[in-house]
Amino acid sequence: MTREEALERLAGTWSFELEGDRVMIRDLSLLSAVAAIRREQPIGEPTHVAAGRSLHSAAASGD
């Protein structure tokens, strides 16, 4: 399946609406999780660095 075919079939089925490089979140439990991650993130660390670190630690813990 080509990338274009896949994107065409996925149209209208996305769970979130993107606004540029951001996503609008309304879910309170998810916003709490976002806040918790922000608290754990060292000041000045870019989000994608934190993301990579967290993904690795999640995998290592077998989460």
Added chain:
Amino acid sequence: MPSGASGSPRSPRYAYDVWLTRLVDAVVGSDRPVALFGGEPYGVPFVIDALREREGRVAWVSLPNRVRDDPVGQGNALASGINQLTGESLLPHALPYRAHLQLLRQYRHDLQPLWVVAANAGVAPAFARDLLELHDHGYRVVLAFETVTPPAVEGLERCTALGPETLCVSREEADLVIAAGITREHADHLYAEAGGRFTDLVGLAAQAAHLPRMPIPSPLGPMVPRDRGEPVDVPLAVLALQREGRYLEALELAVRAVPDMVEELLRTAGPAYQDEGALPRLSLLLSSLPQPYRSQERTLEWRLLAAIAANEWRGIVEEVDDYLAGFDAPDLRARRAGLYTQGQGFGLAEAAVRTRRTPLTLWQYGRLHPDLARAAELLKESVHLAEEVGTPYDVARNAGGLASTLLHQGQYRRASSWAQYALQVFDQNGLRDGARRLRLFNDLAVARILTGDLAGLRRALEDSQTAIEGSLPDLAATYRSTLAWFEQASGRPEAALDLMRATYDGSPRTTRTRFAYQLVRCLGEFSRHDDAGRVAEEAAELGGDGSEEARLLGVLARGMARAMAGADDAADQLMDVALTRDLIAEQRLSAGLYYLLVNPDGWHRLPADVVEMLKGLHPVALRVLSGPAATFQRVWDAILPVRAELRMEFLGRVSCRLNGRDVPLAPRLAEVALALALNPEGLTREQLNAFLAPEAAAGLSPSGMRATLTRLRGLLPVSDAPYRLTVGYTADILDARRHLEDNRVREAITLLRGPLLPESEAYGVEEQRWVLEEELRQAALAAADPDALFDLADRLGDDPELWSATVTALPPGDPRRALARARLRRATGEGGPYLPGPARA
């Protein structure tokens, strides 16, 4: 939302009650299904939440956009809603929603009263249409649509439609919503601006009064209002979703906006997609990735696995092979091996496991190993490895693979233990892949039937088969054939024949041969040799997919039919099958049994492993794989230890065989035979009369008693007074009592095919019936065996003590727990809302 005010009469909570009460009254008061139009702006989530508060038993089903055109995703949504309400894993995931609707119809008496509310129903028009049918089965159904006008959904005309004109807040109601202190003109302005839409009005009113905004209820928990959502960097949102265990959405978001997170995220999200039966969607998502992300190793592995599930793997194989030419990639190599036939795939699986021993590579290597004994050893190792370094899914898959291999080898007791273990791992870890669970359970059921352990199987087999009928045809056919074996084992050959006939006739030509020999077996029970011959010839001629296996199964059916007809050429055909080790043990054993029918002295010609398996077979397995007794007794006697001259069965049915011949017993004679069987030392005429007379009724006259005994003596050897049987005998009720004395409650319950002489009103029979049930009941309670308890509780009806013990004994995650809790609720007369069970591990 709680009803009644707890504070200022102008507080929003009180004010909403007026509007909410009007709408909830309209929903509850409708004698038809209800359709709500307008979605969040018109306050629909508040109405559903208030309905849940008032009615208690409301399953709020959330249909996200991703389940559009996805019956399995829609089924998952329905299962989540129902399971969240019951606090148990009643409905499986990873099955099309029609399976869940079947189960809900089946369990209606246990679950109702129950509301099913589907939010965002416009995403799934066919699902919405089919959900409406639940109304005809006593459920209350509400469909909620985001649009203000009805979408194209069949069946909406039968609903009570509540649209904007009903949902809009009236001007008077608005005064209760808008805080005191706001001028009339300002309130008019706010009302006009909100257009009567409840959520909008509440938002504007809160803003005007400088109050915090009310969260919007949803099935997943409260949400901030639409205009108060927070924009979050996508990588952070992905992490938050992952932290919340929402792996499906996390991966979806990463695929769209941060593809460099996908490779790592697949460690957790891949198994989640697999567990939810969402691999076809995963295939789409990963195929939408740009290069180079779509060709990274783990992504490629999951693309392959997902494409196999979506039956689109041919388009990716070349890319996988190119990758494997340059890299070790053991897990990817093991997945690729599974796409070959056993012989071709074995080399690749061996190469994969040599590179690295992982739960996956070792499983695939064992699965494809040509030496079955070695295969079982490897699979056992793969279970140990999965327990050390793998996921629960790995453990369940590998243990299930081992069970399947042991079934193939005819090692039914070991297969039963490993299949049971796989299911325990599955349930106790909250795994949700319903299709895999059904396959595991089927293997467990086959192993247990062939070891004579039937406790607790009937309900689970029947429910599963009903659920998947029409939505998973192949699996449904497998379940029907397993149920047929169960019925054969339970002494209900008519039911077995009906099931096999339906399975055979309903199967496509290419798969019919799989079932032909079972149908021939079932026809043989009624000596319908001509029908059996026709089926066998038809299967051999029309059936099959051209494979050697299909040809041999045709030969097996034909050999069995011809053996029953006494044809000489049957022996050679059956020997061909018995010699073929690629066939499963059950088929080779059938060939062996029918071979011995035409060649009773041919033991030494049969393969040694078939002889060994035959000698280890449980008597129930002999009855399942061959019969009727009148034809096969000689073969069975050569396999089983010496039998009593007289065998009698009184539980659920009457059966009597004397020296290998059926003896028909009329109801009165069966009662006498039972009395004699229970009293080996003999009975006086008075004692026998007291046993036979209905309670508080006169017994037989002396001449009546004489006539009865004369008739019985014409059939069975009975002494003069004191009356007793003068040959060695066995009886199912005596076997059951012996099992109970030895604390073998499962075996005892297996013998309880039905009540003791169910039609009899004789005093002695009724007393023994009650005593036996009570003995079984006490034994099951003492043993706390979940299968035995569930089976007995299901048979004996509303027995609170049994159901309570069943709830306690069943492990968390077992789907029967929800039913047992519902039955306990019914048995104790509790009509209140569901009390959720303990949280699942």
